């Protein structure tokens with residue numbers, strides 16, 4: 657019995673085969689168990705002798721099983737290690753590093769300039785109400801920008817904001833002057849895409865409210881900004897303009913940083929490039945926000961981040977920002 661068990665165990669090449677062998681010899685109905693069960697019919701002299709032999713055989717088979725088991729385990733482990741081995745002679749894969757999108761780089765630069773002048777950053781929702789985007793900003797009920805052809809309406813009262821100016825109102829409602837914030841973010845207009853227009857674009861709003869703020873403060877702030885952003889020789893000029901929420905209002909131009917103001921192809925010979933819109937906050941807007949225009953005054957400005965980044969990096973089509981072409985993005 658011991659010999660056949662030994663051969664069978666040695667031949668077992670899986671855990672299942674081993675278990676089968678164990679059951680065959682040591683199981684409840686196993687061959688050795690049968691022998692032990694038959695002990696009762698033996699004579700008292702034979703019993704201890706046969707018992708001793710049967711126990712020795714059981715111990716031997718158990719030991720053989722244990723040994724075979726651990727051998728199988730080692731073989732399994734070796735097989736697994738061989739299968740998972742890493743071939744360190746294989747050539748490596750190139751790891752591609754990401755970088756900041758040019759618009760993010762442009763925005764970072766704008767933010768740094770204004771943070772350096774003591775501005776804090778404020779945020780507002782991109783899905784905005786007609787009240788904050790138009791009404792509170794003193795826009796007349798028949799203002800053309802309210803039209804469906806200019807503004808994306810979600811419903812009668814809710815739109816995608818067309819400008820970052822509604823953040824002015826949200827800030828003034830919450831914080832008492834002095835206020836000095838910038839607010840960058842996405843804006844949406846139902847404009848047909850071309851080289852300088854995108855239905856989704858970015859603006860950066862500025863707002864300063866305190867006692868005794870004048871147009872001189874606005875000019876000084878924007879001059880510091882223009883010199884920091886475009887170069888220390890940059891001059892700015894104000895052109896009268898109209899915005900419902902500022903009075904007086906202006907569009908601000910900077911002297912062309914390519915020709916220094918002499919006129920070149922870049923500025924179409926004029927010597928100036930358009931920078932942003934600005935003005936003194938309209939008394940009606942202050943009143944709408946619970947700020948007394950007899951005590952406080954302030955200025956606001958709004959600039960297109962995409963257009964300014966295009967200017968700075970010499971990009972001639974706004975759509976390049978949103979096409980995710982790596983050949984374009986890798987240049988920055």
Ligand code: FA5
Nearest residue numbers: 819821847853854857933934935956957958959960963
């Ligand atoms: C405004 O939106 C005013 N809220 C700016 C302002 C703020 C004035 C505070 C006074 C005080 P305007 O509609 O001109 O102004 O837009 C400002 C800038 O947004 C533009 O000069 C341009 O750079 C950018 N812009 C407007 N529409 C688009 C568009 N479709 N694609 C890309 N940039 C755009």
